[in-house]
Amino acid sequence: MNLDTNQINHIRKKVLSNKVSCIKxxxxxxGIAAGAxxxxxxxxxxxxxxxxxxxxxxCGCIGACYIEPIVEVKIQGLKPVTYSKVDIExxxxxxxxxxxxxxxxxxxxxxxxxxxxxxxxxxxxxxIIDPESIDDYIGxxxxxxxxxxxxxxxxxxxxxxxxxxxxxxxxxxxxxxMKWNFAxxxxxxxxxxxxxxxxxxxxxxxxxxxxxxxxxAVLEGMVIGGYAIGARKGFLYIRAEYPLAVERIQKAIEQxxxxxxxxDNILDKGFNFDLEVRLGAGAFVCGEExxxxxxxxxxxxYPRPRPPYPSVKGLWDKPTVINNVETLANIPAIFxxxxxxxxxxxxxxxxxxxxxxxxxxxxxxxxxxxxxGITLQExxxxxxxxxxxxxxxxxxxxxxxxxxxIPAQFLDTPLDYESLQNLGSIMGSGGMIVMDEDDCMVDIxxxxxxxxxxxxxxxxxxxxxxxxxxxxxxxxxxxxQATEDDIEKLQxxxxxxxxxxxxxxxxxxxxxxxxxLKYFNQEYLEHVKDRKCRAGKCARLLTYHIIPKTCxxxxxxxxxxxxxxxSGNKNEGYIIDNNKCIRCxxxxxxxxxxxxxxx
Amino acid sequence: xxxxxxVNTEVKIKNxxxxxxxxxxxxxxxxxxxxxxxxxxxxxxxxxxxxxLDIPLARIYEVITFYNYFKLDKPGKYIISLCMGTACYLKxxxxxxxxxxxxxxxxxxxxxxxxxxxxxxVRCLGCCGLAPVLMINGKVFGKLKPEDIKALIEDYRKR
Numbered sequence: 188m189n190l191d192t193n194q195i196n197h198i199r200k201k202v203l204s205n206k207v208s209c210i211k212x213x214x215x216x217x218g219i220a221a222g223a224x225x226x227x228x229x230x231x232x233x234x235x236x237x238x239x240x241x242x243x244x245x246c247g248c249i250g251a252c253y254i255e256p257i258v259e260v261k262i263q264g265l266k267p268v269t270y271s272k273v274d275i276e277x278x279x280x281x282x283x284x285x286x287x288x289x290x291x292x293x294x295x296x297x298x299x300x301x302x303x304x305x306x307x308x309x310x311x312x313x314x315i316i317d318p319e320s321i322d323d324y325i326g327x328x329x330x331x332x333x334x335x336x337x338x339x340x341x342x343x344x345x346x347x348x349x350x351x352x353x354x355x356x357x358x359x360x361x362x363x364x365m366k367w368n369f370a371x372x373x374x375x376x377x378x379x380x381x382x383x384x385x386x387x388x389x390x391x392x393x394x395x396x397x398x399x400x401x402x403x404a405v406l407e408g409m410v411i412g413g414y415a416i417g418a419r420k421g422f423l424y425i426r427a428e429y430p431l432a433v434e435r436i437q438k439a440i441e442q443x444x445x446x447x448x449x450x451d452n453i454l455d456k457g458f459n460f461d462l463e464v465r466l467g468a469g470a471f472v473c474g475e476e477x478x479x480x481x482x483x484x485x486x487x488x489y490p491r492p493r494p495p496y497p498s499v500k501g502l503w504d505k506p507t508v509i510n511n512v513e514t515l516a517n518i519p520a521i522f523x524x525x526x527x528x529x530x531x532x533x534x535x536x537x538x539x540x541x542x543x544x545x546x547x548x549x550x551x552x553x554x555x556x557x558x559x560g561i562t563l564q565e566x567x568x569x570x571x572x573x574x575x576x577x578x579x580x581x582x583x584x585x586x587x588x589x590x591x592x593i594p595a596q597f598l599d600t601p602l603d604y605e606s607l608q609n610l611g612s613i614m615g616s617g618g619m620i621v622m623d624e625d626d627c628m629v630d631i632x633x634x635x636x637x638x639x640x641x642x643x644x645x646x647x648x649x650x651x652x653x654x655x656x657x658x659x660x661x662x663x664x665x666x667x668q669a670t671e672d673d674i675e676k677l678q679x680x681x682x683x684x685x686x687x688x689x690x691x692x693x694x695x696x697x698x699x700x701x702x703x704l705k706y707f708n709q710e711y712l713e714h715v716k717d718r719k720c721r722a723g724k725c726a727r728l729l730t731y732h733i734i735p736k737t738c739x740x741x742x743x744x745x746x747x748x749x750x751x752x753x754s755g756n757k758n759e760g761y762i763i764d765n766n767k768c769i770r771c772x773x774x775x776x777x778x779x780x781x782x783x784x785x786x
Numbered sequence: 787x788x789x790x791x792x793v794n795t796e797v798k799i800k801n802x803x804x805x806x807x808x809x810x811x812x813x814x815x816x817x818x819x820x821x822x823x824x825x826x827x828x829x830x831x832x833x834x835x836x837x838x839l840d841i842p843l844a845r846i847y848e849v850i851t852f853y854n855y856f857k858l859d860k861p862g863k864y865i866i867s868l869c870m871g872t873a874c875y876l877k878x879x880x881x882x883x884x885x886x887x888x889x890x891x892x893x894x895x896x897x898x899x900x901x902x903x904x905x906x907x908v909r910c911l912g913c914c915g916l917a918p919v920l921m922i923n924g925k926v927f928g929k930l931k932p933e934d935i936k937a938l939i940e941d942y943r944k945r
């Protein structure tokens with residue numbers, strides 16, 4: 188059944204006028220992990236038993252991960268209420284009092300703090316609509332952008348995109364209109380558009396939440412893109428580690444087919460376009476566009492030199508546009524509301540909003556969406572509620588293994604592509620990790636470098652060998668075996684790899700190390716000169732002591748010590764001889780009573 | 787695998803990959819299908835694929851060994867995936883890993899002697915708000931403390 192514009196609008200009106208009472212349960216991966224399934228099952232059962240006229244629905248993630256599971260109750264005649272940290276006891280109470288008794292339960296009300304500085308454009312539907320219902324999406328202005336876009340010529344679409352100033356949300360920040368324009372201007376029998384959903388950056392899950400919470404928005408963005416560049420086929424490349432996202436996007440594709448929003452003669456405009464899902468298989472390098480293309484072609488995910496860029500020679504050597512999930516999710520609203528509307532938010536060079544996964548040592552961790560140009564200070568303190576346990580903030584890491592560490596003195600930096608780049612970091616896909624005084628910067632650099640060593644594909648020598656050598660130096664420093672000379676050598680390798688590596692992964696791999704070297708040089712020197720780790724993270728630089736008061740004299744540490752540095756017996760207790768101790772930390776890890784301290 | 791006779795395997799694999807036959811770039815999707823079915827990619831199946839798809843065995847193995855997701859050995863009944871993403875790392879995942887190694891008496895990427903548990907360290911499960919997290923056969927457990935591990939494992943061992 189191919190629907191036309193009128194029929195879509197008819198569905199929209201029908202959904203909007205639907206005023207039944209409903210209860211929505213946030214059921215993205217994070218919600219389910221926090222116990223949302225149990226809540227959902229209970230509600231289905233309870234509604235059936237009590238025969239009330241209430242619909243129980245699933246929805247995506249509203250972003251407040253720190254207070255999951257989240258339930259929204261909308262009873263006719265009452266204001267909608269959102270409850271947080273809902274466990275089974277809570278939901279019983281809520282069902283009893285609110286759903287049946289029409290009285291709000293005040294104990295579990297969500298605290299709205301931190302939402303005032305956020306602007307939800309990409310996440311507008313996440314946690315609001317049922318991601319498994321196309322009607323729900325249409326009801327919240329879904330596919331209106333496509334309707335408008337298909338009425339205009341491809342050049343006008345590019346023009347609108349140019350006015351909007353949208354730039355790639357995957358990391359680099361390349362203007363989207365330029366990418367599309369390159370591909371559009373090449374005449375070829377076949378062209379492709381690819382959605383890059385290979386979110387491999389540890390500590391980031393924006394794309395997962397969008398795919399799980401609003402899959403149709405990504406689909407709609409791809410259809411518009413396909414029309415603009417003249418592609419008839421698109422691929423969604425999604426991590427296999429995100430099964431729920433894959434399931435929902437597949438369902439969305441089926442639904443769009445049923446409505447004729449994919450397939451032949453879309454919206455009766457004579458445009459044919461289809462989509463296919465391809466799975467990633469756990470290789471970080473496949474986030475790089477040429478490697479991703481190789482992976483879709485069924486090969487090893489090796490990157491290749493550019494140019495030629497994918498917009499000239501991409502998938503199966505055909506012109507190909509690759510956009511990130513968030514970029515594509517931005518597209519529908521641009522065509523529904525106009526390029527100027529989109530550009531009304533943001534800073535001069537970076538328009539619109541950006542979704543971040545705010546995590547680490549922050550009170551309110553979760554998914555946030557803010558206008559570009561907002562400062563880090565506002566994000567961490569006003570939205571995130573400050574540092575966990577009121578400790579002192581040390582730095583914020585953006586861009587994951589490709590990004591850098593921004594020290595606390597630059598918290599007033601506006602969040603846009605250029606400002607972050609000037610500080611030696613990148614916007615990246617949106618991971619934002621808050622670190623406090625207990626985090627050691629050498630340790631962090633080592634963590635990211637190990638990641639890059641594991642993920643280096645091995646094709647080019649600078650990355651394959653360089654990352655390994657950098658890791659060796661970092662290990663040496665963290666063990667207190669390095670000299671100042673080693674720090675210099677480390678820096679040299681960083682610069683060399685940055686210049687010589689073949690692809691983005693290698694070129695950016697030194698960033699976390701370089702930025703910590705730049706801003707926390709003192710800390711590196713302490714490791715080298717004083718053999719000290721001020722954060723107490725580098726095990727080899729600490730001394731271990733048994734606290735007699737907490738010690739239960741069990742003897743576990745005594746038995747585990749590989750060099751017999753612990754002496755004593757079960758009656759008198761134990762003591763560590765720091766002259767014999769090799770600082771392996773085994774006793775510390777073994778003790779069940781936290782009776783061993785290290786400083 | 788051993789008990790299944792050869793003809794059966796051939797037919798089974800033929801059916802499994804039918805959907806992807808003749809589609810360009812299908813190898814990775816076919817391997818996903820196989821792994822979904824068997825939990826890993828048995829050598830015997832790779833031999834069959836070589837014939838069915840008419841490609842060299844080396845082509846199949848170069849892809850399997852490149853991607854972390856594909857396994858060549860049969861994993862345990864329960865796969866424990868401990869997240870080592872940045873947020874989990876900062877919030878104590880290394881201590882959880884130590885505890886898991888101790889309780890299970892295995893190293894990373896190893897299966898317990900009784901074949902029940904397989905311990906692996908993964909990149910990011912995308913549940914950073916609940917860090918540190920681990921996943922056992924698709925079910926996610928969040929906000930873990932080292933002292934929770936023993937009970938959790940015992941609970942699964944009893945099943």
